[in-house]
Amino acid sequence: MFQSAISTTENDTLKQSFSTILNGLKSKMKSVYHERSDINELGIKRGMPPFIMREIMSVNPFSAIIPKEHGGLGGDVKESIALMSAASYESLALSLTFGINMALFLQPVIKAAQPEAKEAVLKRFIEQQNMGGLMITEPDFGSDALSMRTSYTETDQLAHLKGTKHWAGLTGWADFWLLTARKDTGDDRLARDLDFFICDVTQPNQGIVVEEFFENLGLYQIPYGRNKIDVQIPAVQKLVPEKSGVKLMLDLLHRSRMSFPGMAMGFIQRMLDEAIEHCQKRFVSGKSLLSYDQVQQRISQLQSYFTTVSAYCVNSSKKAGLANDLSMIGIEANAVKSLSTDMMQSASQTLLQLVGAKGYKLNHIAGRSTVDSRPFQIFEGSNDMLYSQISESVIKLMKKAKQVNLLEFIKSFELTSNAAHLVRDLFNFELNYSVPQRKLVDLGKILSRVISLEHVMDLSNKGFSAKLIDGAAVHLRQEMQQLLSSFNAKNESRVIEDYQQNTDWLLYT
The missing domain is CATH 1.20.140.10 (Butyryl-CoA Dehydrogenase, subunit A, domain 3)
Structure with missing residues (x-):
């Protein structure tokens, strides 16, 4: 019974603290999107004015899902869903930015990162409002992710990753990236499984070169592009899955x-x-x-x-x-x-x-x-x-x-x-x-x-x-x-590749 009472108290504290963040986020969005600027005009311009993210991140929204032992509130998926919902009422691009950070970066880091790397990453999210993203997709391998060609070789201290990734949301913006790669086993062969690495672009030999920014259709406030991967990542920044990559x-x-x-x-x-x-x-x-x-x-x-x-x-x-x-x-x-x-x-x-x-x-x-x-x-x-x-x-x-x-x-x-x-x-x-x-x-x-x-x-x-x-x-x-x-309904229609034969309508007038 005592344990249940503690859990109830902790849950109430989480609700109150999260309510403060959620209300703060809504207040900041009202300010930056409706008072200090016009969301209808911002939404058609590429990029995001720095003051917008600065103001929104000032409420430290991602702290809601960071464990308490790392300085967060200790929330989980419910809190991340609520944050994305509040953001998407005003801006789908902002909501997606939240989703990329929480679902595609923070949650796998919290779940599978080594303790030393996890502590360092989450500390910067809490204290410096850093952002992170995920790079899986490659130019020749979209949905066929398991055939990716980004590879790595490793020593006891470092993993050297090389390849190309594209269509990663927050290209050129994020401070951290989760990079996926397959181990080079020699003779131009790659392992069947894949691995995840935390890349800290602020550190030497971990910079990612953006070769091209895409003129994406919609979601103009989020940058996308093609990225050249040639980085050396400390072994401690490799994720450790429970079963396999x-x-x-x-x-x-x-x-x-x-x-x-x-x-x-x-x-x-x-x-x-x-x-x-x-x-x-x-x-x-x-x-x-x-x-x-x-x-x-x-x-x-x-x-x-x-x-x-x-x-x-x-x-x-x-x-x-x-x-x-x-x-x-x-x-x-x-x-x-x-x-x-x-x-x-x-x-x-x-x-x-x-x-x-x-x-x-x-x-x-x-x-x-x-x-x-x-x-x-x-x-x-x-x-x-x-x-x-x-x-x-x-x-x-x-x-x-x-x-x-x-x-x-x-x-x-x-x-x-x-x-x-x-x-x-x-x-x-x-x-x-x-x-x-x-x-x-x-x-x-x-x-x-x-x-x-x-x-x-x-x-x-x-x-x-x-x-x-x-x-x-x-x-x-x-x-x-x-x-x-x-x-x-029966429909077995097929493509007629030489469809231009006898199909000029002018001939039949």
């Missing part, structure tokens, strides 16, 4: 994907608030836009997204803590990342449609949000690829269980069992294991929505608004019906 990467990426709802949450709420406010004030033929049935449908869809992503946030806060190994939760992590980012893009498109012509400007939140949210469907795994992987994993499980009826599988699968009765009329059919890739994508989208319905039902049991829960369930079911229609 691949397992560490999967754990890292899955935790990051489970954190995507943090970026989606505030963003979708902003799209919803903007849509409601615009449609209340805009009158057409003597009636407010909000009184039109089609507008009601569109905004209720946004509320469905808001509810579903809220359910994701609650679920991730419960499951994605650093104490848990997430390397094997690919189905759920892929579903959460893919559908939450699809919802982000759809929400921005809805706002743009409702606002009309004036939204078709980069310095309007509708236009800027449409461009900024689009890459979320691509990075950390293209959504088409992730949906396919969901289907492949489910089919593998069905084969193992010798199950061919999709409904029976959904009823027994831990991620969908409670939602099965709500969709039993849709899924009572036998699934052919030999599914074409284009159908795997459709099936993955369908399964992601069943998983989402499960999360929404769990949220309902916690007391969330019943009206919003009901609306989300209706929209998720409707989307499943539409996707099932596409899945069941």
Whole structure:
């Protein structure tokens, strides 16, 4: 009982301290984005004025997830999700900057760095508000990360890494980088496993050369580019995984994907608030836009997204803590990342449609949000690829269980069992294991929505608004019906490479 009382006291202290950081962040964002500058103008310019990050980092937001023994609050995924959500209501670029630092750098460092290196890194995050990022992707190896060619040789004291990395968010900005590389085993052969190294660009022989800054489409405030890696890193800065480097990467990426709802949450709420406010004030033929049935449908869809992503946030806060190994939760992590980012893009498109012509400007939140949210469907795994992987994993499980009826599988699968009765009329059919890739994508989208319905039902049991829960369930079911229609339709159309023969329309007039 005494231990429980201590835990309760510590939890209350964490809540109070974190509340101070969260409120401080919101206050700083109001100041830098609305009083000292205009976010609508900042959002269309490359880079970020130094005073913005200086003011925002002055509240030391990353201290929330740093362990208490290293000077932080001792928070975890829930706090990081809340910070990303607060940031994304104002700026998707700022929220992504938070996500890169917390999910892709700090959390793996906290979990797997050697004590000496961990202490040094976290001390600088606390005292100097440093930033860190992750470099995995290479010019010839995007989603095929395990084929990366960045290599290293090592002695007892140093590891020498050489290679090229690109599309790392915060290129040229971050003080620290997590670099991935494969060990050079000689004869131009690389080890199958990969390793992670903390690169401190402020130290001799650890500088990373930016060969090119990219003119990225959207998220203008975050720099991306191509980086030349030729660094010598002390052995103490090599991460030590519990099992293997691949397992560490999967754990890292899955935790990051489970954190995507943090970026989606505030963003979708902003799209919803903007849509409601615009449609209340805009009158057409003597009636407010909000009184039109089609507008009601569109905004209720946004509320469905808001509810579903809220359910994701609650679920991730419960499951994605650093104490848990997430390397094997690919189905759920892929579903959460893919559908939450699809919802982000759809929400921005809805706002743009409702606002009309004036939204078709980069310095309007509708236009800027449409461009900024689009890459979320691509990075950390293209959504088409992730949906396919969901289907492949489910089919593998069905084969193992010798199950061919999709409904029976959904009823027994831990991620969908409670939602099965709500969709039993849709899924009572036998699934052919030999599914074409284009159908795997459709099936993955369908399964992601069943998983989402499960999360929404769990949220309902916690007391969330019943009206919003009901609306989300209706929209998720409707989307499943539409996707099932596409899945069941026969479509084997192929590319006609010499399509230009007999296709000049002018000849037929």
